[in-house]
Amino acid sequence: MRFYEYESKRLFGKHGVPLPTGSKVAHTPQEASAIAAEIAGPVVLKSQVLTGGRMKAGGVLFSDNPAAAAAAAKKILALTINGHTPRGVLVEARAPIAQEYYVGVTWDGVARLPVMICSDMGGIDIEEVAETHPQHIAKRNFSTLLPFSDFMAKELIASLNISGSDLNRLAQITAGLARIFITYGLTLAEINPLAKLADGRFVCLDGHVDMEDDARDSQKAILKELGIDPEEKRQARPPTDFEIKGVAVDAGDHRGVAGNVVEFDGDLGLVIGAGGGSLTLFDAIRKHGGRPANYCEIGGNPSVTKTCELTKLILSKPGVKKIAVMMNVVSNTRVDIVARGVIKGVIESGHKPSEKIAIFRIPGSWETEGFKILKHYGVEYCDRTVSMYEAAGRAVAKMRVG
Amino acid sequence: MALFIAVEVSPAVANDAELVKKLVEVCPVNIFAAGTGGGVQIVEKNLDECTLCELCLDVGAPGSVRVKRLYGDKEVLERRA
Numbered sequence: 001m002r003f004y005e006y007e008s009k010r011l012f013g014k015h016g017v018p019l020p021t022g023s024k025v026a027h028t029p030q031e032a033s034a035i036a037a038e039i040a041g042p043v044v045l046k047s048q049v050l051t052g053g054r055m056k057a058g059g060v061l062f063s064d065n066p067a068a069a070a071a072a073a074k075k076i077l078a079l080t081i082n083g084h085t086p087r088g089v090l091v092e093a094r095a096p097i098a099q100e101y102y103v104g105v106t107w108d109g110v111a112r113l114p115v116m117i118c119s120d121m122g123g124i125d126i127e128e129v130a131e132t133h134p135q136h137i138a139k140r141n142f143s144t145l146l147p148f149s150d151f152m153a154k155e156l157i158a159s160l161n162i163s164g165s166d167l168n169r170l171a172q173i174t175a176g177l178a179r180i181f182i183t184y185g186l187t188l189a190e191i192n193p194l195a196k197l198a199d200g201r202f203v204c205l206d207g208h209v210d211m212e213d214d215a216r217d218s219q220k221a222i223l224k225e226l227g228i229d230p231e232e233k234r235q236a237r238p239p240t241d242f243e244i245k246g247v248a249v250d251a252g253d254h255r256g257v258a259g260n261v262v263e264f265d266g267d268l269g270l271v272i273g274a275g276g277g278s279l280t281l282f283d284a285i286r287k288h289g290g291r292p293a294n295y296c297e298i299g300g301n302p303s304v305t306k307t308c309e310l311t312k313l314i315l316s317k318p319g320v321k322k323i324a325v326m327m328n329v330v331s332n333t334r335v336d337i338v339a340r341g342v343i344k345g346v347i348e349s350g351h352k353p354s355e356k357i358a359i360f361r362i363p364g365s366w367e368t369e370g371f372k373i374l375k376h377y378g379v380e381y382c383d384r385t386v387s388m389y390e391a392a393g394r395a396v397a398k399m400r401v402g
Numbered sequence: 403m404a405l406f407i408a409v410e411v412s413p414a415v416a417n418d419a420e421l422v423k424k425l426v427e428v429c430p431v432n433i434f435a436a437g438t439g440g441g442v443q444i445v446e447k448n449l450d451e452c453t454l455c456e457l458c459l460d461v462g463a464p465g466s467v468r469v470k471r472l473y474g475d476k477e478v479l480e481r482r483a
Contacts, residue, residue, distance in 0.1 A: 303431075304406075304450045340406050340450055347405065369454070372474030373406065 001211045001234045004048045006090045007226045008189075008207035014225075015180050017173055017191070018203045020044075021093035032073030033066040035091040042094040043069055047076045049084040050234060057081045062094060083237055096198040100205075102126055103174050104190035105181040113141040116148065116178055118170070120160050122193035136160065148178030169202050170194075184222055185215025242317055246296065249309045256302025256333065258310040258341075266291030268358065268399055269314035269323035271307075271342060273299035277328030277388060284392035285324070290399060293320045301333045307341020308348065315349040315356065322358040324395035329363045329384050335370030338362055343377050354378030358398040361391035404449035408470040409433060415462035416442040425467070428457040454479065 003011070006025045013019045022039040025048060026032035036043045047059030054060050059081050061072035073089045100122035108115035121129045121136045130137055138159045142148045153171035162170060173194065181189040188210040195205045211219065220230060233239075239247070246261030257273075268285065270292050272278040282295055296314060298307065314323055325342050327333070339360065346353045360374050363384035374381040380398075382391055411434075415421045422442045425434040431451035437443040458467045459481040469479040 305447075334453075337453070344405055344450060372471075376473035 001213055001216065002050050003209040003211065003226075003228075003234075004050060004087055005046065005207060006048055006088070007228065008209040009090075009204060010226055011180065011184070011209060011222070012177075012191070012204055012207055015176050017176055017207075018201065019092075020095065020203050020205065023090065023092045025088040026073055026091050027077075027088045029070035029074040029077070032089055032091050033070035036063065036066040036069035039091070039093045044092055044094045045069060045072045045076055046090045046092075047079060047081060048087040048090055049081045051082040051084045054081060059086070095195075095203070097193075097195045097205075098198050098200075099196040100193035101170065101196065101202075102129070102190075102192045103170070103177055103194055104188070104192065104208075105178050105186070106188045106190075108141055111141045114144060114178070114181060115139055115141050116153075116156060116174065118156055118160060118174060120162065122195070126192065142178060144182060148175050148182075150175045153178070165200070166196065173202060173204075184219055185212045186210060187212050242294075242313070245313055246310070249306065249313055252309065253303050253306040255306060256298070256300040258298045258302040258306045259313075260297040261313070262295040263317070264292050264294055265319070266293045267319050267321045268395065269293045269317065269320045270296055271298050271311065271314065271323055271325040272327060273297050273333070274328035274330055275299075280328075281326045281388050281392055284389045285396060287389075288393045288396040290392070290396035293317055298325075298338065299327070299330070299333050301337065302341070304337055304341040304344060307338055308345040311342050311345025312349050315346065315351065322356055322395075322399060324358045324361075324392070326359065326361040326388060326391050326395070327364070328388060331365055333362070334365050335362045335367040336373055337366070337370075339370040339373040339379075343373065343379070352378075354380075358395040359391050361386060361388070404446060404472070406472055407449045407452040408472055409444055409449065409452070409458070410468040410470070411442050411444070412462070412466040415466045418462075421462050424461045425458055428461060430455060430457070434458070456481075 009019050009023055022035055024035045026035055042064050045061050047054050059076055059079055063069040063072045076089050077086055102119040102122035104117045105114055118138045119129050119136050121133055138156050140156045150171050153175040154167060157167055157170045177189050186209060190208040191204045193205045194202060196202050223230060240263045242263045243261050246259040250259030268290050272281045278297055282292060285292055314320060343353045346356045354377060357379045360379050360381040371381055419440045422436050425442060426436055431448055433445055433448045433452060435443045435445050456479060459479060461467060464481045464483040471477050
């Protein structure tokens with residue numbers, strides 16, 4: 001779950017990360033004017049949206065006095081950026097910057113540990129720095145059990161040839177960020193840029209926090225403190241009607257999962273599952289040149305009715321020519337029950353299963369029974385001797401034939 | 403309409419209130435319900451949810467409850483004597 005910038009900064013500020021003067025959210029031009037008056041100097045106003053490209057879209061403006069701040073806030077509040085309307089306008093003091101840094105913590109999937117990343121080239125994408133100036137990046141994995149100490153932070157920052165009081169100040173902020181990351185179950189905690197001002201102070205100019213969705217229950221207290229509704233969904237874009245219907249299918253029956261739908265614009269409906277298997281299958285379809293109409297998870301032994309409703313939903317999407325039903329080897333989902341649900345959904349949608357189901361590749365529990373059903377309805381199926389990649393290829397090939 | 407499963411209950415079980423109660427209790431997917439007159443009612447919309455657990459077969463005498471697959475070899479499940 002992504003945090004708005006103002007929420008990220010409140011979290012950072014609570015743990016001693018220095019913020020620019022002011023750093024308050026305005027919801028009206030009048031509020032923006034009042035915050036600017038308090039700051040009594042040049043300010044920056046930033047649209048609070050959960051999307052990138054704010055600067056380019058005109059969502060970041062500068063002003064020198066309260067009246068100009070009110071006018072800028074009015075413009076920003078009326079601006080939709082990538083389909084997102086702003087939650088408010090963050091108003092902060094604008095101070096002269098001497099140097100920009102980057103500090104961030106995220107998960108290292110290979111090391112299976114958090115990784116702290118620092119750079120003395122902040123203000124641009126860290127990926128770009130990594131490609132063009134790798135010598136300006138320092139990284140260090142750390143344990144989730146032992147605290148990330150100030151000493152470890154110092155070692156890391158010193159490797160960028162930073163010394164003196166800058167080293168001490170940066171180490172404190174960096175170690176603090178690592179502790180915030182662990183304490184709140186985050187998947188990303190990033191300050192970019194972390195600015196050294198002309199007067200020597202360091203401030204967080206922009207912050208980015210993502211919280212693990214599964215951590216929301218254990219982090220209710222901080223979410224409440226930050227004013228984040230426990231029911232609030234944070235997504236990169238508002239869900240489509242189709243996706244909302246998918247959620248309704250899932251909510252309609254407590255058994256299993258069937259309906260975690262993300263909509264795309266292709267022609268092949270995907271009923272896929274088994275943890276990372278669904279991602280692998282989605283990628284395999286793309287690799288073979290297929291065009292997924294959706295990413296639709298199934299698993300945990302959903303009922304026949306639930307699977308049937310999901311299948312009907314997928315087939316109702318304009319442009320969907322066929323569906324591919326594929327999973328890794330499953331032990332917690334019965335193949336025959338899924339086969340029944342999918343076939344029922346296809347028939348109730350007015351189609352022949354043999355024509356609408358491009359491939360059925362779910363090996364696992366009760367597969368013999370499932371294969372009997374599929375054979376009875378003339379559906380092409382395969383067992384575990386056919387890899388997920390190969391099954392995806394067969395589905396795509398069938399789409400080409402028609 | 404059920405596509406995959408059919409269930410038959412003999413009159414001896416279908417009209418015995420105690421056995422009907424047992425049928426309702428054992429079925430994990432609510433295929434059986436008590437009818438208004440005390441007899442058994444087959445809940446058509448739940449038939450395809452049958453997990454082939456065979457718990458219903460043990461209610462009543464052998465062969466009094468029969469679960470039929472409507473696909474493949476169309477094997478009938480029933481309790482043997």
